[in-house]
Amino acid sequence: MKHPISLSSVSLLRCLLLLFLAPLIQCGDLINKTCKKTPDYNLRVSSLQSNPKSLDADVQGLADTMAKITLSNATDTLSNIRKLVNQTEDPKLEQSLAYCAEVYIPVVQYILPQAINALNMGGYGFAKYGMLDAAG
16 A cells, blocks of 8 residues: 555655755745745645745745644644445445555644754754654
């Protein structure tokens, strides 16, 4: 069975990691300059521009926004998995979905919230490790 983290979540995580590594850009549009260096530019830009706080954020602010978007997406995915578990009558499908839920639960409840907290406290190494761990 493939890892249940979706491709878009992995893409958002890659952008977040790039933001940790990107040098501080003093002028111009930080979102565009940062996201142009990553695969799937349009997804990353639209994700960041959908949040008004991103428009004048620094690198740390963009990283925080991406981490919160990733947490929101993972939370929504876990909710959908739980609904599917309750709706299915196929025992094999239920077992597979339950496995997916077991993978998402620690990501949603512990790993991403701790990474966000570390980011906000300046613990960039721990935040990066947490985001990599969430991506699997």
